[in-house]
Amino acid sequence: MPDASARPASLDAAPACFLFLSIMCPPDSSSPRLVTRRRALQSGFTGLLAAAAAPTLLTTRLWGQTAPSNRIQVGIIGNGLIASSHVGALLGRDDCRIVALCDVWRTAGMKMQARVAEAYGVAGTPALYGTHEELLLRADIDAVFVCTPDHWHAPIAKAALLAGKDVYCEKPLTLTVREGRELVETARRCGRVLQTGTQQRSNAAFRKAATMVRNGWIGDITGIRAVLGEFPQPKVLDERPIPPDLDYDRWLGPTPWRPYHPERIVGNYGGGWRVYNEYGGRKNGDWGAHHFDIIQWALGMDDSGPVEYVPRGWQDTPWQTHRYANGITVERVDRIARGMIEFKGTKGTIWVGRNDVLETDPAPFAARAVRPEETHLYASDDHHTDFFQCIRTRQRPLCDVEVGHRTATACHLNNIAEWVKRPVKWDPVKEEIVGDPIAARYLDRPRRAPFGTL
Amino acid sequence: MTFSASSLVFRRLIRPVAPSLVLALGAGLFSPATRAEPVTPEQRALILAALPAEAPAKPARPRKLLVYTQTKGYRHASIETGAESLRLMGERTGAYTTTVTDQPEVFTAASLAGFDAVLFLSTTGEIFTLVESKAALLDFVRRGGGIVGIHAATDSCYHWPEWGSMMGGYFDSHPWTWDRTVTILNEEPGHPFNAPFARQPSFSIQDEIYQLKAPYSRTTHRVILSLDTRRSDFDDPAIAPKIKRTDGDFAISQLRTYEKGRVFYCSLGHNHAVYWNRAILGHYLAGIQWALGDLAADSTPQPKRPQPPLAQDPALFTAVAATGYADHGRAFGWLDTAVAEAGKDPALRDVLEGRLLDLLASPAATPAARQAAAEQLGRILPAALPAKHRALKLLGPWLTDPARVNVARLALEPVSGEAVDELFVKSLKGATGAARLALVQSIGNRRIASAVPALKALLANSDSALAAAAAKALGAIATPKAYAALTAKDTPATAAVWQARLDAARQQPAATVIALARDLTARTDLSVGQRNQAFLHLLAAQPDGGLTPLLEVLASGPSDLQEVALNRLRALEGAAVVARVSSGLSGWSAPVQSAVLAELGRRGDAGATEAVTKALAHPDESVRLAAIAALGELPGQPDSARRLLELALRPGAEGKAAALSLSRLSGPAVGTTLQTAAETGPAPRRAVAVRQLALRGTHEALPYLLSLRQDPEVEVRVAALESLDSLGRTEDQAAVLAWARAARDAGERNRAVRTLIAVTLRDPDVAGRTRPLIAALDDGTSADRLLLLPALPRVANPATLATTLRLARSTDAAVQASALTTLTRWPETEAARGLTDLADTPSLPADQRATAVDAATRLLERDPRGLAAVRFGLLERLLAQTESPEVKRRQLFLLSRARLESFALTAERYVSDSTVAAAAREAALSIRANLVWPPDLTASTAANQLKAATDGNVATAWSVPAREGQWLKIDFKQSRPLRRLTLERGSRTRDHPDTFDIHVSDDASNPGPVRFSGRGNRDSEVIELPAGLQGRYLMIKLTATRADSNWSVAEVVID
The missing domain is CATH 1.25.10.10 (Leucine-rich Repeat Variant)
Incomplete structure (x- = not known):
């Protein structure tokens, strides 16, 4: 190896970079040969780049293909309800392979392990780890799916990014506003891809709705309403013995200590841990992450956000409301005529929801083609496919980390306004709460040691 | 007639206990029994112990209190307790003597003259029927008498407006049931009636709380006690829906003068225990003495004032301090409210801070309460605390205690400022174990530069977690000194240290970053992730963002660097x-x-x-x-x-x-380029350009597309029709129809028909939009009919169905066959009727009739509930026309859901046909068993919900946690064939069982052996049972648990 110290120290970095590179790339490293793969995708760009058939050195990994089989190797962290849904989809794909699982609850991990083994055969049984740190040490894992409750999203995603993994992180991206900005910074300085699990954006109906709004088909927006539903209040829970196969301390992670009770930790779309502010953002987090996200997209606000958040009942405000700088308001209501989100404009109305519900007034808008000179939004029809594709192209995916952070910010600020029982003003450029130091304390939370840092 | 007090008492003593009138109210099951019960010795003892020793006022003369207890509606069991308590209280204090009666005859001027006040003790209903009685009472009070109402007194005399006006409103449901504990605000600590509450801002009590409606008003009454809306479970889903008042005003005690008289009402008094609650008794006593005319008190109405801040109520902190984790969400939620109230009020914040610190310092507080207090302090302690601040004195020692360090961090870590920084650094010195690790983490979070030397010393610690934490903290602090510590020669170069160097690199000058990258290249044991970070730092350190080296890597660099280089490209x-x-x-x-x-x-x-x-x-x-x-x-x-x-x-x-x-x-110029390409050039190319017109939403091209009907190139014409599929409007339907009919090329014709359907479907007028089609079918040629018939199922409606049925009897054989084929694809079950008619038509060829039978049968199979009872008549007719035993068996199976004896007889007729005998027998048995539908259900739990599974309504369901062992047993009331069990779930698609066993028997007490084992899944509700299975009792039992789910059965269906 050349003696690097013999070179004159120079602030001209270009030669230093070449030196760096010349050392990093031994002269006999093989350049990747070209193998193409045909897969027609909606966007018209198959672009799944495959590695050469030659054995790859672990240090010269070709994006997302550590295995000679050219599949993206995936680890699943957190094996509850939503992981079950992801695993079901991933097992049906031939461009990825689940090679590792992590869970603080051994029983849940083993159940998932058995399920994957049933699909792949015994030889394909994924490894099961009790801590995410161990899983992230695996050099042969390309990407991880973070499917834990919200309070673990940011710490695990950050660790994964630093470890050189691409990340699919469930929504809402974070538990606090500050976590989101930290994740953006980390993803950028690690050069990694992070997809937020707001899969509604990978759906033609929602995309069309957002496109119509962006292109002014319904004129100026006069009001937006969304239905998030309601969770029950957190229940009074007594203390129960901790199951022997559950690492409860780690399940709690950075959250304040509470005695164990199965209903505190159970995953349940209608309750469970989701009803507790310690672990999630309740409905503002759970469903706001989806609907506020679509609204941000439609309004072109993915690098910014609403500036005022008014809690329900404040001076007779009937609904929780957040307001953008241009005056557009979003109300969280009990019901709307159709779908889950309603965009009302000076020239029409759009109703959109899951299961491809899309209705417009005037009616023909929903099926009308978008013209070339109009704005076209990022087209993806499968959120996993988009993630895997971006792993190959290194592009920012549809729900890039910044997008997920900005959406989650809106969710959290609505909650903060509810907790402090007064409107909260937000500066989306400085990312600070304006004129309310106590409310500003809620932008982050102290973390319980030994999980005391992000 | 006159009544003397003594004779009334005498009459009460000898009166047999009358059966009470009980109206079943929702709380009836759980509230105290509603039969009149005498006061027990234990209760009496409790009352005696609680009685006030003295009255607040000296009576001007011997006072007589009439306690009236008549109920025409619900009778509170506590009335007897209350009456006894009031009587004893008068005796003990000498404030009054008591006469208790429930006889309305007492309401005459003469008898009322013998009393100073009348107390209505949970009377209910229209207790005043006579005009004279009402007049007597009103006169009594107008002239200076007193009235006291307790609890259900406002649930009385709805039809006598003066009553409501005296009491101050009527009962409007009680969202808080007798078992709720609520917090009541002492609106006026100085008011004589509130003296027993010793100036406390609030008190809590378990009692049934009323909501009042008009004519309740603070303009007529002085309200002195009311419900604290912040501490009375307003969010509880059992309570929230019942709350009707939107002004947050829930009065408990109120008073007014009424001409010369006085009226006092207190809504407490449902539970027996209220009558041995010393403070409440004292409250009643004061109110009674005022009504009697002995105690002076202000009754001037006053408007509602805002509820006093929670931070100023010691009761809040007492409650919190006693709260354990199991109560989390209740008293701790009140702390959230207190913090919210203190929000922008510095004085209030100070008070709250003081009380929270008191709580933290109190040895009697529960650990949960201390943690809750710490969490809140973390939000309200102001930045830049002075070193001598009480919080720092109190929490300093906790920072070195592993059991309390996290609680202290909750309070202090969010509080920026040097004093807190110094406290952390100072504490680090003496700390060990878990506390030390926690402090290191906090120091890193707070980026405390003065801790660098202490952290450096930990980098080589034998506890690798601690060393890693110290490294991470230095990486966060990132000052030049911190960086130097991380890169010192004696610092072990662990992965954590490398990552910390990379973390800190962001804040170092370019030369340092470059040196770091150079050092990193000498390592082969670091992760790809860290090497990539180094490379990106290198790029970021360049003045132009490193475009040149980035491009160099793209050209020839190793692939892992190419990955991150591409990702970084976006930022340039x-x-x-x-x-x-x-x-x-x-x-x-x-x-x-x-x-x-x-x-x-x-x-x-x-x-x-x-x-x-x-x-x-x-x-x-x-x-x-x-x-x-x-x-x-x-x-x-x-x-x-x-x-x-x-x-x-x-x-x-x-x-x-x-x-x-x-x-x-x-x-x-793109649009014009494409337009030109559409008009001239080779046909395939033109076709692509024409298709682009639709893809590009070029509505202006619509006339042009229609004109392409005349184009010489068939490929172009077909492309135009493709475009019209998406661009065509309802008004273009006629033109497309004409195009379809005139087209000579088969492919073009088919494409035109598809476009026609697409355009037709775009018309929201479901009935009217098919008129042109039907006209073309009616008036057109055979060719037209053969062209259009196949498309009709897509625009199915009564008119197109009728047309198709008509054409199925056409004399043109080809048209007839096409119509019949069309019917076999009809989407609506309604077509089964017409198909059955065709099957019955002797003039039709046999094979066509068989096709009709088959199609009708399939429609009925596909829609098991379609056409309701009519379907069974159709099946009868179909059976008569069917040759195929296999189809007959299917029809018999469908028939077996009928519920009329006549269909059982029909089925029995087929028993003599050996090819379908078994099916016929089963059908007959099933039909007869259906006559006693619905079955009786029992289950392992939630028996009260079982009705939902047989009520014919899929929206209601029996729903239980999907745990192993749960079972549902169906008693069909007689033995019957069991071939297929459908457990409908309606919208609860996820509530299916995992694995289950099915037991069948004819013995109620013995479920019998397992006859079938299966596993549920999200997509299926149907369980196909083994052939020949028959029985009266069917039990389905879960053999595995689905931890996060319910098992729901919205409707049971048996075939």
Whole structure:
């Protein structure tokens, strides 16, 4: 190896970079040969780049293909309800392979392990780890799916990014506003891809709705309403013995200590841990992450956000409301005529929801083609496919980390306004709460040691 | 008639206990029994112990209190307790003597003259029936008498407005049931009636709390006690829906003068225990003495004032301090409210801070309460606390205690400022174990530069977690000293230290970053992740963002660096970037080119056009596809339009990609280029251009597309029809229909019909939109009919069905066959009727009748509830016409859901046919068993919900946790065939069982052996049972648990 110290120290970095590179790339490293793969995708760009058939050195990994089989190797962290849904989809794909699982609850991990083994055969049984740190040490894992409750999203995603993994992180991206900005910074300085699990954006109906709004088909927006539903209040829970196969301390992670009770930790779309502010953002987090996200997209606000958040009942405000700088308001209501989100404009109305519900007034808008000179939004029809594709192209995916952070910010600020029982003003450029130091304390939370840092 | 007090008492004593009138109210099951019960010795003792020793006022003369207890509605069991308590209280204090009666005859002027006040003790209903009685009472009070109402007194005399006006409102449900504990605000600590509450701002009590409605008003009454809306479970889903008042005003005690008289009402008094509650008794006593005229008190109405801040109520903190984790969500929620109230009020914040610190310091507080207090302090302690601040004195020692360090951190870590910083650093010195680790983490979070030396010393600690934490903290602090500590020669170069160096590198000068990268290259044991970070730092340290080395890596670098280089490319802006990337592109590997092309497309900068166009010819398909996609996103030129047009002619992925890209290509001359291409040139190319008109939403081209009906090229005509499929409007339906009828080419005809259907479906008028079609079928030629019939199922409605049925009897054999085929594909079960008629038509050929039978049977099978009872009549007729035993068996199976004896007889007729005997027998048995529908259900739990499973309504369900062992047993009331069990779930698609066993028997007490084992899944509700299974009792039992789910049965259906 050349003696690097013999070179004159120079602030001209270009030669230093070449030196760096010349050392990093031994002269006999093989350049990747070209193998193409045909897969027609909606966007018209198959672009799944495959590695050469030659054995790859672990240090010269070709994006997302550590295995000679050219599949993206995936680890699943957190094996509850939503992981079950992801695993079901991933097992049906031939461009990825689940090679590792992590869970603080051994029983849940083993159940998932058995399920994957049933699909792949015994030889394909994924490894099961009790801590995410161990899983992230695996050099042969390309990407991880973070499917834990919200309070673990940011710490695990950050660790994964630093470890050189691409990340699919469930929504809402974070538990606090500050976590989101930290994740953006980390993803950028690690050069990694992070997809937020707001899969509604990978759906033609929602995309069309957002496109119509962006292109002014319904004129100026006069009001937006969304239905998030309601969770029950957190229940009074007594203390129960901790199951022997559950690492409860780690399940709690950075959250304040509470005695164990199965209903505190159970995953349940209608309750469970989701009803507790310690672990999630309740409905503002759970469903706001989806609907506020679509609204941000439609309004072109993915690098910014609403500036005022008014809690329900404040001076007779009937609904929780957040307001953008241009005056557009979003109300969280009990019901709307159709779908889950309603965009009302000076020239029409759009109703959109899951299961491809899309209705417009005037009616023909929903099926009308978008013209070339109009704005076209990022087209993806499968959120996993988009993630895997971006792993190959290194592009920012549809729900890039910044997008997920900005959406989650809106969710959290609505909650903060509810907790402090007064409107909260937000500066989306400085990312600070304006004129309310106590409310500003809620932008982050102290973390319980030994999980005391992000 | 006159009544003396003593004779009334005598009459009460000898009166037999009358059966009480009980109205079943919702709380009846759980509230104290509603039969009149005498006061027990234990209760009496409790009362005696609670009685006030003295009255607040000396009576001006011997006072007589009438306690009235008549109930015409619900009778509170506590009335007897209350009456006894009031009587004893008067005796003990000498404030009054008591007469208790429930006889309305007492309400005459003469008898009322013997009393100073009348107390209505939970009377209910219209207790005053006589005009004279009402007049007597009103007169009594107007002239200076007193009235006291307790609890259900407002649930009385709804039809006597003066009553409501005296009491101050009527009962409007009690959202808080007797078992609720609520908090009541002492609105006036100084009021004589509130003296027993010792100036406390609030008290809590368990009692049934009333909501009042008009004529309740603070303009007529002085309210002195009311419900604290912040501490009375207003959010509880059992309570929230019942709350009707929107002004948050829930009065408990109120008083008014009424001409010369006085009226006092207190809504407490449902539970027995209220009558041995010393403070409440004292409250009643004061109110009674005022009503009697002995105690002076102000009754001037006053408007409602805001509820006093929670922070000022010691009771809040007492409650919190006693609260354990099991109560979390209740008293701790009140702390949230207190913090919210203190929000922008510095004085209140100070008070709250003081009380929270008191709580923290109190040895009697529960650990949960202390943690809750700490969490809140973390929100309200102001920045820049002075070193001598009480919080720091109190929490300092906790920072070195492993059991309390996290609680202290909750309070202090969010509080910025030097004093807190110094406290953390100081504590670190003496700390060990878990506390030390926690402190290191806090120091890193707070970026405390003065801790660098202490952290450095920990870098070589034998506890690797601690060493790693120290490294991480130094990485966060990132001062030059911190960085120096991380890179010192004696610092062990662990992975954590390397990561910390990388973390800190962001804040170091460029030369330092470069040196770091150089050092890192000497390591081969670090992760790819860390090497990539180093490379990116290197780029970031360059003045221009490192474009040159980035491009160098793209050209020849190792692939893992190419990964991050591509990711970083996005962050470099400007035309120069596009220019240099474009010029280098063709020299790079295929994977790199594909990725870069995606980025160039995203940027949409015309400067990339040449390079992208060149990539269209790359030998690698993935590069070509990337270039095709990118070209569509760049500013459109006629040249790019033409190239994409050519590419769109290719088969496979490239052709599809090019068509998509072309549809997005936007630019000044693109539209005209495509229009020209549509008009002239080879047919395939024209066709692509014509299809683009629809893809590009070119509505203006509609007349042109319609004109292409005359075009000589069939491929172009078909393409025009494809475009009309999406662009055509309802008003174009006639033109498309004409086109379809006139077209000579078969492919064109078929395409035209498809377009016709698409345009028809666009019309929201479901009935009217098929008129042109039907007209064409009626008036048209056979050719027209053969053309249009196959499309009718897509526009199924009564009119098109009728037309098709008509044509199924056409004399034209081809048309008849086509109509019949169309009917076999009809989407609506309604067609089964007409098909059955056809099956019955002797003049039809046998094979066509068989087709009709088959189609009708399939429709009925596909829609098990369609056509309701009519279906069984149809099945009867179909059976008579069916030759095939297999079809007959299916029809018999369908018939077995009938519920009339006549159908059982029909089924029995087929028993003599050996090919279907078994099915016929089973059908007859099933039908007869259906006569006693619905079955009786029992289950392992939630028995009260079982009705929902047989009520014919899929929206209601029996729903239990899906745990192993749960079972549902169905008693069909007689033995019957069990061939298929459907457990409908309605919208609860996820509430299916995992594995289950099914037991069948004829013995109620013995479920019998397992006859079937299965496993539920999300998509299925149907369980096919083994052939020949028959029985009266069917039990389905879960053999596995689905931890996060319920098992729901909305409706049981048996075949």
